[in-house]
Amino acid sequence: MNLLxxxxxxxxxxxxxxxxxxxxxAIIARVFGAGAATDAFxxxxxxxxxxxxxxxxxxxxxxxxxxxxxxxxxxxDVETHVLINRVATVLFAVLMVVAALGVLGAPLVILxxxxxxxxxxxxxxxxxxLMRIVFPYIVFMSLVALAAGVLNTWSxxxxxxxxxxxxxxxxxxxxxxxxxxxxxxxxxxxxxxxLGGTLQLALQWHGLKRLGMLPRWDWAPKDPGVRRILKxxxxxxxxxxxxxxxxxxxxxxxxxxGTGSVSWLYxxxxxxxxxxxxxxxxxxxxxxxxxxxxxxxxxxSQYSKLLDWGLRMTLMLAAPAALxxxxxxxxxxxxxxxxxxFTAHDVEMTRWALVAYSVGLLGxxxxxxxxxxxxxxxxxxxxVKIAILTLVATQAMNLMFIWHLKHAGLAxxxxxxxxxxxxxxxxxxxxxAIYQPQPGWYAFMAKMGLALAAMGTFLWFAMAGExxxxxxxxxxxxxxxxxxxxxxxxxxxxxxxxxxxxxxxxKRRAAx
Numbered sequence: 001m002n003l004l005x006x007x008x009x010x011x012x013x014x015x016x017x018x019x020x021x022x023x024x025x026a027i028i029a030r031v032f033g034a035g036a037a038t039d040a041f042x043x044x045x046x047x048x049x050x051x052x053x054x055x056x057x058x059x060x061x062x063x064x065x066x067x068x069x070x071x072x073x074x075x076x077d078v079e080t081h082v083l084i085n086r087v088a089t090v091l092f093a094v095l096m097v098v099a100a101l102g103v104l105g106a107p108l109v110i111l112x113x114x115x116x117x118x119x120x121x122x123x124x125x126x127x128x129x130l131m132r133i134v135f136p137y138i139v140f141m142s143l144v145a146l147a148a149g150v151l152n153t154w155s156x157x158x159x160x161x162x163x164x165x166x167x168x169x170x171x172x173x174x175x176x177x178x179x180x181x182x183x184x185x186x187x188x189x190x191x192x193x194x195l196g197g198t199l200q201l202a203l204q205w206h207g208l209k210r211l212g213m214l215p216r217w218d219w220a221p222k223d224p225g226v227r228r229i230l231k232x233x234x235x236x237x238x239x240x241x242x243x244x245x246x247x248x249x250x251x252x253x254x255x256x257x258g259t260g261s262v263s264w265l266y267x268x269x270x271x272x273x274x275x276x277x278x279x280x281x282x283x284x285x286x287x288x289x290x291x292x293x294x295x296x297x298x299x300x301s302q303y304s305k306l307l308d309w310g311l312r313m314t315l316m317l318a319a320p321a322a323l324x325x326x327x328x329x330x331x332x333x334x335x336x337x338x339x340x341x342f343t344a345h346d347v348e349m350t351r352w353a354l355v356a357y358s359v360g361l362l363g364x365x366x367x368x369x370x371x372x373x374x375x376x377x378x379x380x381x382x383x384v385k386i387a388i389l390t391l392v393a394t395q396a397m398n399l400m401f402i403w404h405l406k407h408a409g410l411a412x413x414x415x416x417x418x419x420x421x422x423x424x425x426x427x428x429x430x431x432x433a434i435y436q437p438q439p440g441w442y443a444f445m446a447k448m449g450l451a452l453a454a455m456g457t458f459l460w461f462a463m464a465g466e467x468x469x470x471x472x473x474x475x476x477x478x479x480x481x482x483x484x485x486x487x488x489x490x491x492x493x494x495x496x497x498x499x500x501x502x503x504x505x506x507k508r509r510a511a512x
Contacts, residue, residue: 009157009158010282010286013165014277016165017162018278020168023172027175031176031185040123040130040186045130048134048138060145061145062380063236065289066288066292066375066376066377067225068080070292070296073293080213083225083226085218086218086219087146088143088215089218090220090230091142091143092139092143093219095143098139103131103136107128130186133191133194134190137194139197140197140201141197143201144160144201147160148160150211151208154213157286163200167197167200168196169196171196172192173192174192174195175188175192178191236375236380236384245391249395264346265353267346271332271336275325275361276361279317283365283369288372288376294306304436304438305438308438311366314369315362318366320488323455324459325354325357327460328484330347331480353407353408356412357411357415359416360414360416362419363416363422366425366426370426374428382428386428390418390424391417395413397416397417447501451493451499454492455488455492458488459484459488462483
């Protein structure tokens with residue numbers, strides 16, 4: 001498979017999911033408002049969603065995919081299927097225990113994560129009921145992560161990339177059509193999340209069946225491959241936890257600032273999720289299986305060349321996104337959020353957070369590309385150590401910046417911390433001769449710089465000042481923003497084309 005085509009497919013599916021996510025949030029706000037019931041659902045869904053991020057999509061995938069690729073390359077499909085059977089069996093057994101503990105211990109969990117709810121018995125009871133419905137979501141999503149790892153290893157990227165959209169669709173349908181049939185109506189949203197997890201698993205299980213890799217029960221927890229995966233999951237879970245801890249600490253810092261600081265950071269972060277998901281997550285997803293296969297084949301040359309391809313793609317696509325976010329901060333925020341209770345002051349404050357985030361966008365996405373350079377070699381400890389160092393540096397910068405830059409200083413700390421993380425990862429890859437830059441980097445950077453200058457100049461003047469965006473009606477904002485985005489993309493890639501860039505130059509096949 002052509003990796004450039006795979007990147008486009010994964011990015012387009014991620015974009016679809018993010019758009020549906022925005023629609024889901026808007027519909028939930030419209031149907032349920034921001035009252036006690038919505039608070040109860042947010043808290044109930046937070047823990048299984050956090051566990052999904054920590055173990056299913058994070059630690060498990062980083063540990064599972066490299067060893068799966070090694071088995072496929074060195075032992076063939078039969079032994080690989082045995083490994084999948086045994087990993088799926090152990091994973092399912094552990095998940096059922098975790099889900100049962102979550103359902104039975106829901107009251108204790110709520111007392112820990114939302115102790116203030118205990119002062120309102122009805123709200124507390126509702127949150128417990130909701131958590132008992134949504135907690136099995138962790139079972140579905142962990143098995144979805146296993147299926148996605150298998151499908152990605154076989155270069156079937158499209159299906160796993162599309163699957164997350166089903167959760168948003170299920171929750172939208174539940175909010176719009178099922179809510180009137182439940183008492184209280186918010187219960188429908190919990191069942192929508194449950195249904196979304198079921199649909200995602202069913203779709204990817206069908207993909208595994210077509211691949212001939214559908215798991216069967218095979219209880220063998222002492223299998224060497226299973227034990228190796230479990231051994232790698234420990235440091236991988238720690239590494240993923242570091243990022244979550246950093247976000248939690250930033251919220252703690254923001255809670256001591258003026259009213260609105262947490263929300264301003266949240267809205268800026270929502271805008272940052274688009275490029276990080278479309279580019280960073282997508283690139284990391286398609287790179288890891290091919291890197292792991294090159295490592296299993298001991299093909300150091302192709303390993304290095306693939307990393308080089310990933311870095312060039314990141315710079316070529318993420319640099320204009322960072323520049324555009326910085327220049328178009330007010331137009332973007334006004335177009336998406338400047339309605340109702342969201343004031344002009346909120347636009348201005350969110351703007352500073354988004355500009356600060358944009359400084360580190362390149363680092364945030366580069367980490368998603370450079371870290372798989374270690375994961376594919378089954379070396380998870382190195383990026384984890386770097387992540388811990390980055391966490392310490394980020395919190396030190398928080399203490400320095402927060403006094404003068406307030407909430408924007410917290411966003412800037414995350415961005416600069418990501419740049420530090422990416423810089424150390426690159427240094428380690430170079431130092432251990434894992435990555436050797438290919439020829440042509442100076443010319444590549446010079447041409448890209450000219451294209452960025454052309455795009456930035458167009459956006460700055462075509463934006464026509466920031467003040468008018470606050471007086472525009474929605475249709476005017478949407479139309480002007482569409483013209484800016486289309487014009488910026490056209491000028492950037494047209495300039496690259498005039499300077500000699502061709503799509504064929506970036507084509508690369510996945511490792512077989």
